[in-house]
Every structure is written in structure tokens, then in C-alpha cells.
Ligand SMILES: Nc1ncnc2c1ncn2[C@@H]1O[C@H](COP(=O)(O)OP(=O)(O)O)[C@@H](O)[C@H]1O
């Protein structure tokens with residue numbers, strides 16, 4: 416190693432020091448999904464980031480998605496994926512596939528990845544310790560002429576749930592230990608019925624109940640963009656509502672921004688929508704002066 420690169424390393428470590436001091440002992444909830452979960456190099460860089468965070472005293476809690484993985488198994492089984500307002504229509508058979516893919520394949524893959532990169536991880540679904548209490552999502556139909564408006568008609572999308580409550584006791588077990596919890600977004604109701612829940616919604620609620628310092632949502636774009644494609648940051652509720660009303664925010668970004676905003680209004684310090692296609696995106700957000708992506712705060 417020459418002196419220049421040794422100096423670069425020293426500079427980077429020193430830049431990270433105030434952030435390590437500030438965030439040590441806090442909880443950071445990360446929604447892991449998209450490209451960062453499909454590309455080998457990005458998978459390992461994500462796992463290293465999480466292991467590094469834990470090592471410097473931050474408590475990462477991972478909530479993962481897996482929509483594309485569910486879709487590909489359904490396709491192999493000859494079943495078509497159907498989404499209404501961003502939610503997967505989930506009949507009984509689809510619910511079995513969701514549980515196999517999210518609770519089995521994807522969850523254990525992430526646990527394995529973290530272990531392989533030098534950390535300790537435990538995989539959970541919302542059924543373990545009844546961590547995620549769910550209820551059936553009652554989806555209101557959209558007005559045909561104006562999709563931003565909802566009608567009173569309820570559409571039945573099967574076993575799709577929303578979070579009714581999070582029992583933090585299971586997660587609390589890990590706070591003082593070396594283990595990083597990895598949570599699959601499957602919930603259960605009072606009658607033991609299982610529900611498929613959008614992973615962004617679960618991450619937002621988990622961050623709220625844990626009073627997390629940060630909620631970080633990894634996605635496949637550089638952040639929330641304006642109509643010209645410029646990434647916006649430093650957003651508050653008023654500005655986000657303007658961007659929703661003028662149509663700048665639409666599609667999959669709507670629920671994402673919704674839970675990012677709700678989280679900061681319910682006690683999370685900041686929410687971040689960041690680019691999962693960038694290697695070490697999580698560490699760049701947490702431990703550098705510039706940060707990356709879109710930051711949302713209460714005021
Ligand atoms: N204003 C916006 N800025 C950025 N992306 C937006 C915006 N409005 C809509 N989108 C769309 O939202 C998508 C992200 O949502 P989604 O695909 O559901 O993400 P993920 O699969 O990571 O949960 C982007 O790929 C983009 O197509």
C-alpha cells in the first residue's frame with residue numbers, strides 16, 4: 416500500500432468518526448430489496464455494511480422484500496402474478512408460495528450472507544414470537560376518472576395484510592447481543608391466519624415501534640426525483656404532499672414515501688430512500704458527510 420492510499424483510508428476513517436460516535440447505541444432499520452438483493456457483488460457489499468455497523472455499536476434490523484423471487488417461483492408453477500395498487504393479489508396457494516419464498520429461501524439466504532461476511536444473524540418471520548400482528552387489508556377501489564381518489568368499494572385481494580402491531584420483545588432480545596435480526600414480512604392475525612405484507616410497510620412500522628434513529632429504504636432508483644429527474648433531498652411532509660398532488664410521485668414510490676413520512680411523524684428521526692444499485696450504499700448514507708439519496712425528516 417502506498418502512502419497516498421494509506422492516507423485516504425485514514426481520512427475516510429476520521430470522516431466516519433463523528434457519525435460512529437453519534438449513532439453508536441442507536442437502531443437503524445433497513446428495508447433490503449431490489450437490485451441490492453439480486454447481484455452477487457451488491458449482496459456482499461450490503462452484508463459487509465451491516466456487519467460493520469454492528470461492529471461499531473449500531474443496531475441494524477433488516478426487513479426484506481422478495482417480490483421478484485415470489486414472482487419467479489409462481490411463474491415456474493404456472494401461476495400469474497397480479498398486483499392491484501402495488502399489492503400482490505394473494506390467494507391461498509399464492510400465500511403458501513409467499514411463505515416458502517420469503518420465510519424460507521430469501522430469509523435464510525440473507526442470514527447466510529451475513530454469516531458468510533463475518534456477522535451473526537437470526538432469521539424471523541412475523542410468526543416467530545408473534546412479532547408481526549396483522550389484519551386483512553381492506554383495499555378501496557380507485558375512482559376510474561381520477562386514480563388519486565378512492566371510492567367506498569372494497570376490493571378483496573385475499574391474504575394481503577397490514578400491520579396491526581409489532582411485538583418488540585423478540586427484537587429486543589438481539590439489541591445487546593451480536594445477532595442481527597432479519598425479518599420476513601409475513602404477519603398473523605388473532606385466529607392464526609397468515610398474511611402477505613408489503614415489506615416497506617413492515618419496515619416503517621418496525622422502525623416506529625423501535626424508535627429507530629433511521630429508516631433506510633433501499634430501492635432501484637437514485638432517490639425520489641422531481642419531474643426533471645433530479646434527486647430531491649431534505650424533504651418534509653408539506654413538500655412531499657405537494658409532490659404527490661402534482662403527480663411527481665406515483666407508482667411504487669407512493670407507498671414507499673408514505674411509510675417513510677409516517678415513520679418520521681411517529682418518532683423515527685430520519686427516513687432515507689437510497690440507491691441499492693450503488694455498492695456500500697448503506698455505509699455511504701450513514702458514515703459520510705455527503706450521505707446519498709433522499710432524506711425525509713419531520714420538519
Ligand atoms: N418521483 C419519483 N422518483 C423516483 N421514482 C419514482 C417516482 N415516482 C414513481 N417512481 C417509481 O417508483 C419506483 C420505485 O418503487 P418500487 O419499484 O415499488 O421499488 P422497490 O421494488 O424497490 O420497493 C421507481 O423505480 C420509479 O419507477
Ligand SMILES: CC(=O)N[C@@H](CCC(=O)OP(=O)(O)O)C(=O)O
Pocket residue numbers: 448449479480481482483485501502503513575576600611612613614615
Ligand atoms: C402484499 C405484497 O405485495 N407483498 C409483497 C411482499 C414482498 C415485497 O414487498 O417485496 P419487494 O419489496 O421486493 O417488492 C409481494 O408479495 O410481492
